[in-house]
Amino acid sequence: MTIAENLEQVLANVDRAISARDASKTWFDHTVTIVGVTKNQDVTAMRHALAAGVVILGENRVQEASQKFGTIGTDFSPSWHLIGHLQTNKVRQALSMFDLIHSVDSEKLTVEIDRIAGQMQKVQDVLLQINIANEATKYGLARDHVKPLVDLITRMDHVRLCGLMTIAPLYDNPEACRPIFRELYHTFMEIRSLNLSNVSLQWLSMGMTNDYGIAVEEGANLIRIGTGLFGARNPK
Ligand SMILES: *Cc1c(COP(=O)(O)O)cnc(C)c1O
Numbered sequence: 001m002t003i004a005e006n007l008e009q010v011l012a013n014v015d016r017a018i019s020a021r022d023a024s025k026t027w028f029d030h031t032v033t034i035v036g037v038t039k040n041q042d043v044t045a046m047r048h049a050l051a052a053g054v055v056i057l058g059e060n061r062v063q064e065a066s067q068k069f070g071t072i073g074t075d076f077s078p079s080w081h082l083i084g085h086l087q088t089n090k091v092r093q094a095l096s097m098f099d100l101i102h103s104v105d106s107e108k109l110t111v112e113i114d115r116i117a118g119q120m121q122k123v124q125d126v127l128l129q130i131n132i133a134n135e136a137t138k139y140g141l142a143r144d145h146v147k148p149l150v151d152l153i154t155r156m157d158h159v160r161l162c163g164l165m166t167i168a169p170l171y172d173n174p175e176a177c178r179p180i181f182r183e184l185y186h187t188f189m190e191i192r193s194l195n196l197s198n199v200s201l202q203w204l205s206m207g208m209t210n211d212y213g214i215a216v217e218e219g220a221n222l223i224r225i226g227t228g229l230f231g232a233r234n235p236k
Contacts, residue, residue, distance in 0.1 A: 003045065004052035006229045010034060010212070014223070017216035028189065028204075029221040035081055035205075037226030039064065043071050045230055050076040058102075058224050060084030062094050069097050083165075083205075083224055085139045088112045095124055102127045102165040102205050102224075105139045107149055110159060117158035124158060127165040127205055130187070132180045135169055146187065154196045163203030163222070164188050174211035181206050181218035188219075 001009075014032045021027055035058040036049045046057060046068065058081045059065035065080065072078065082098040085105065091112050094101065104110055104126045117124040128149060131140030141149065153161045166184050168177035184206055192201040207215025209228035216223065 001231075002052075003048045003229055006231075007034075007049070007052045007054065010225055010228055013213055014216055017213045020217050021219070027219055028192065029202075029219075031221060032216055033222050034229075035083065035222060035224045036229050037083065037208075037224050038068070038230070039084070039226065041226075041230050043068055046072060047076070049229060050078055054229070055079060056081055058083040058226075062086065062090040062097070065097055066093060091116045092120075095120055095122070100125045100127065100162065100203070103129045103139065105129045105131075105141055107145075107152060110149060110153065110156070114156045114159045122158065123160050125160050125162045127163045127203055128161065129165045129167070130184060132166050132183050133169050138167060140166065143187075146191075150191055150196065150199065154198050156198060159198065161199045161201070163201050163205060164191075165203075165205035165222075167208070168206070168211055168215075170210060174214050177211045178214050178218060181211075181215050181220065185219040 018030055034054060035056045036054040037058040038046050039060040056079045061084055079099045080097050082094055082101045083103055085103055086094055086101060086109060088109055095116055113124050128146060129140040130146055131138050131142060153159050164184055164187060168180045171177060188201060188204050203222045204220050205222040206220040207223040209225055212223040
């Protein structure tokens with residue numbers, strides 16, 4: 001299958017999942033945007049994805065993204081999203097490349113983003129990554145740390161909170177992820193209803209190749225697809 005065919009397949013599955021949403025509930029959005037996850041993919045594969053209609057590229061590592069950033073060419077002007085853990089010493093470089101950072105997972109990192117964005121005279125759009133399943137092996141804020149960090153952001157001048165993100169555990173049966181996605185949707189709607197300053201929740205980033213159908217059924221509007229678009233990743 002080509003990348004274009006894979007994309008068509010993903011879009012068809014997304015449509016099916018949107019139709020399967022509980023019609024008795026109110027959903028905040030019925031459109032879904034795909035982030036093409038390009039970690040370990042070369043620039044040629046990335047260009048194929050862009051030619052097929054992908055408009056957002058998701059990279060895990062600042063270093064890898066910076067090597068590809070200038071080489072995509074001028075035929076395309078994708079939006080770049082950072083989806084992997086960000087170290088504070090890479091914030092300046094990250095802020096010069098990424099339109100949206102999905103993976104903000106600590107107060108320390110948020111404070112540093114605000115400081116550097118201030119120096120660069122920009123406002124950085126971010127999502128808070130929440131570790132709903134509370135897996136020790138994953139980055140992400142514990143539930144209890146979300147509200148205090150949201151509060152802190154309302155007092156920042158150079159960070160805008162645009163949504164929430166989670167990575168579900170890799171279960172054999174993706175159905176097992178449903179309660180996690182449901183909880184994140186609930187948290188999202190709760191924060192959204194508060195109408196806080198610097199907070200404009202519009203992205204609910206949940207769902208990867210294995211579980212995006214369930215995530216979309218539970219209200220995701222930003223899904224991060226790697227292998228489902230590009231095939232198996234080249235090990236590096
Ligand atoms: C790698 C990765 C993805 C994509 O994973 P696939 O299973 O290949 O779709 C999505 N989100 C994050 C944070 C990732 O690291």
